[in-house]
Amino acid sequence: MIESNGRRVRLVPDLRQMLGPVLGLVLVIVIFGIIAPQSFLSVYNFKVVAAQSVIVGLGAIGMTFVITSGGIDLSVGSVIALASVLTALMMQQFDSPVVAIALGVGIGAVCGAVNGLVITGLRIVPFIATLGMFGIARGIAKYLAGEQKIDAPAGWIPELMAKEPSASWILVAPGVWITIVLGILMAILLNRTTFGTNTFAIGSNESTARLCGIQVRRTKILIYMLCGIFAGLAGVMQFGRLTVGDPTTALGKELDIIAAVVIGGASLAGGEGRISGALVGAVLMAFLANGCTHAGVPNYVQEIIIGIIIIAAVALDSYRHSGSR
Amino acid sequence: MIESNGRRVRLVPDLRQMLGPVLGLVLVIVIFGIIAPQSFLSVYNFKVVAAQSVIVGLGAIGMTFVITSGGIDLSVGSVIALASVLTALMMQQFDSPVVAIALGVGIGAVCGAVNGLVITGLRIVPFIATLGMFGIARGIAKYLAGEQKIDAPAGWIPELMAKEPSASWILVAPGVWITIVLGILMAILLNRTTFGTNTFAIGSNESTARLCGIQVRRTKILIYMLCGIFAGLAGVMQFGRLTVGDPTTALGKELDIIAAVVIGGASLAGGEGRISGALVGAVLMAFLANGCTHAGVPNYVQEIIIGIIIIAAVALDSYRHSGSR
């Protein structure tokens, strides 16, 4: 017996595992390619969708770590808003994009670290700890912004999200490239380093991780911090897109981000997660909304379709999984 | 051997377990009693808060079953909106409160059953399945309502939520009494029946439940249906409160409801849940919002305070738990 089923996991099957989300994406593109007007398949529209995927994409990279470790972060939407507000305030103050970006990302890191500390220190489940941060970060954002959006000089930050970048040879917005490059780096971090393995181990069985001497608390804090950093970066990008700091932005975005990560093949029970899949999930969500607008369907139809697609994509994945078992 | 620690649980400790949320509630009332003006402690204000707790309270009763079984239902907010819209439409059509209520609750049951079927049939985690329903139910509500509020004759339905009921001897809105009575019945269902034990068992260890011959699928479908029924009832009450069917109502209410249940001592990992606690949690959430308005603090402060209280209440509970171990 044995060996016949030599299920090597890794590399080649990695592609096979990606089949679920990629198939879903292709399906969405094909369907809208048929029902929506031609312009849906135009190069320009693809650039538009690419830029629209950046914020959810960045959020999804960080969230993949959290979900792989068996946690969840409901605060990312609020943290994005807070980071966008802080970036705007700093631009107002110092008019230096570098400083503003650093502080925007920094506040994300702080929120993430607080999440991690509350989860590990007070031993509160991530859902609740980050639900608290969901309100706190949003409240602070509104406070800082004086319950208003903030107009600030944007410097070159909007360039990051320019759909048609001034250097036209880079084809899509610099933000898209940043997301791709960070995605690759984070995929290496998750799959090829000790930190990544520890993330998987914690998600799979926390007491085993503890038994094996993994510093569970420290690792978790780092994971939530990482997620916060990416939320902060997404907030900066959000500021780039809006050119204003908006304390009410990205409300409910956490659900899109979580959906992207899960569509990408992560398991909310922990122990499974793929950055590449999460990014494909983010693009899929963007294509869905874009296609619905192209096809001119009313919002409520769009809401229903997105609901169905989320279920269908995950069902496909779980079906494929169960088949291979 | 040892045995000295033959810890009897039940009844008396049940009260002790309630200490966490009740303490939190008392604390909130005392704090606001001090900082807010006298009007906060008026009888009338307590009636207001009681009525305001009904919708989250009803939702929390159903959600307690779901969370105890180790699941989650993100769709309740949308289902509340859908039920309120359908109730309004049926009042428009038939002008019969009984028919309208039955159909409002019925649509909740249908949504819940669909959730249960998707979760068990397609083997999708509850978070994702109900996230799908979150969009679908909201979309259908908007479609049915023509993306608008529905003005309908309300019959005697608003009476249910009248803060000063016409029969003044019942003191608070009939809806409050309905919630309390249903709460007691459901507490019996959860703690004293085989269905309840099965709910705990599934939440505690699903494979054990299956191996012990519990019909896990059927039980789960029933659990989600129950949650849907309570969401539907909450939707009816929402219609009673607003006297219009509003497809955009209760957005994000699922998070309040989940927070109430968890503050009440349930564990999102499953296997733990208390109806009484969940109801106290709902009242606590209502008092928080009410107290903040009384104290005249701006909304962002309120958001921050609610975030902190959620964390604090759960931290208290988890601290007490770990202490007793």
Place this chain on the structure above:
Amino acid sequence: EHREGGHTTNPVVAVIPKGTSHEFWKTVHAGANEAGSKNDLEIIWKGPAREDDRDEQIKVVETFVARGVDAIVIAPLDDTALVPSLKEASGRGIPVIVFDSDIKWDGKTTFVATDNTRGGELAAREVGRLLDGKGRILVMRYVEGSASTMKREKGFLDTIASEYPGIEVVSSNQHGGATVEGCYKTAENLLAKYPDVDAVFGPCEPATFGLMKAIDDIDKEGTILLVGFDASDKLVEGLRDGKIAALVVQNPFAMGDLAVTAARSTIDGDDVPEFMDTGCTLITLENMDEPGNKELLNPPLDKWLNTK
């Protein structure tokens, strides 16, 4: 939609409201549809999927630009955030007509709107008149960062402060939030705290509605004077029953109509004025049945929304 059959020759106009599920926008939609059919335009009506989310509205604009519509008619959720994407639209030869709320960009073809500050002033003067210049009042705000309602709130509060020193504003920092339920709950809590104010102001339909119900609950209808903004069936009924003292009503139907008509003119190369005021009117029990006002309160929605 029936493009594959042949091709519709009618220009396509994208109308982008701030949201799709409020009666105000419904009425704008009806007006837009009417203008569309008058002017042989295909109207696509699409708001942001998440209401009040700037980024979502930008996405809608971007997508329409990618799709290549003939004109964009938009009620921007933000006076700055929408600028880059609208610039892009006009850079690609798509004229932009702005309605309801202004934008900090002079590339727009025209701006069609209610003067919201003036609406707030109208309401303030009515409160001042009804209270004879003295008393205690409160304002329940709508949602943080919503430009049009903030102008109304500001117009109202500034006028009270400057013209009616005898009127004390006991609370003006509570936001009801974007939903009717939220507005109602906040109104209840406010009135539990200040049950003896003389008048209240709601800067939009949900806020007014929430206040009306909360006043009703404590049996103070008519005692606490309610001055609100916008109309809906329930509010009109409230006005008739004396639960509402006055409503400042905009003309959303005309807004949709004028904006889309302006789009036609632009496509045809005709000149359009820079600003078009659709006006706002103070409606009370006395004048509510006057001919013009009657239509304002009951716009012909069914005719223009169901035919399509």
Place this chain on the structure above:
Amino acid sequence: MIDSIPERSSGSDEPIRLDMSGIGHRFGGVVALDGVDLQVAPGRVHALLGENGAGKSTLMRILSGAIRPDEGRMMLEGEPYDPRNPRDARDAGVAMIYQELNLARHLTVAQNILLGREPSRIGLVRRSAARRITMDALDRLGHSSIDPDTILGRLSPGQQQVVEIARALVDNASVLVMDEPTSSLSLDDVERLFEVIRRLKESGVSIIYISHFLDEIMRVGDDYTVLRDGCNAGSGRLEQTTTDELIRLMIGRTIEDTYPRTDHGIGDPMLRIDDVVIEPGGSPSSLTLHRGEILGLAGLMGAGRTRLARVVAGLDDVCSGRIRVGSSLSPCDGSVRRRLDRGIGMLSEDRKDEGLAMDLSIATNTVLSRPSAVSTLGFTSRRRVTTATDGWRDRLGIRSSGPWQRVSMLSGGNQQKVALARLLHHDVEVFLLDEPTRGIDVASKREVYALLGNLASRGRGLLVISSHVGELLGTCDTIAVMHRGSIRETRAADEWTEREILNVAMTGSSS
């Protein structure tokens, strides 16, 4: 034996209650069972034997309706039997004690025992009846002191095993399957279980008994069936066979000595426990472990052996006292990581909930505690991980389809070997082994004992916890006995007898 089967099924002298024939099952590509037959008669104990991964548990899970066979047919009491789920099986009178504990930790003992079988009236649970039935079942197992209302999560693993067994008793089943019921029971509990089995047998219940303890098999069993690589390897009556013959059927060869001894000299002290109190108000324990020493820790369940080991490993806090390690015997405290760095590693008795990350691969689990051995600057080399894992798979004979197979797909015994592989990969100095042979087959057990000796001869110190006193006497140099949370007596192994150990374990002193 084989010839007798047609005769039996024709129903002459021995009626057949359960008849499984031609059962086949595959997990993906792995053929777990290939045309297996099993016949069980009423009122008899049928032992099911085989190496780790032979397919015993799979066969029993098919019988209990937990999984469905790909092929084959089952007859129960002469009727076709095809359970679609465990409920069908229970309704048909088949009860099962699973190899891994299947308990809901949030529920009470009574709720666990009666799960799916609650006495109820119109859906309402009759609590007093439930209590009575539970106490009755626990009483039969000699554990009437376990309160039915205790939350299960508060019991020790041994007590949990008792609860698991009690659950099978309340079913009044006609066929009762026990998959390694004694793997975490203490000796006197085993005795009581055998007594229960005898009584059940008398009342006509058929029992299928799976165990890797052949002495137990010989004592309670009547008939046997041996599986090998998912096929029948032989069956018959136990009174007509010998242990050696059974071993030969299982592994294809015989084993001479159960407890192989490797020469190892005892060196300097390397772990010293001074007056350590593991539970508030408990008495202090002291212990010294030397290089090259195998020190056994005996005691009844709940005596605190696991806690003591966990305290040394840094997993639990110590109440008072001192722990010192290394050649300099310097104080040792801090996190698990710090202690692992100083060479203290622990094997958990609870492999499912603590020992292994079940959803991850064999390789990941093997290198988890010491990734530095297979990585540079934090970057893991997949090739080195594979090589390292393959080495341990070979040396320990872990039956698997490759280093990247998920641990959850392995049989119980092979999982245990993966957990051991991790400590070996980490190359710790002090091995804290809590029930290291739990669920391991005879042949592998011998390998593990050999491994222990080998480690000792290389100067490692080993602290071995086992509920199997024979095993301790056979392998250890020194044995310490614990009673109620502290070590009561420590002696060289050859100064102990089984009776004396039991005596100290039960009463706390040797007199």
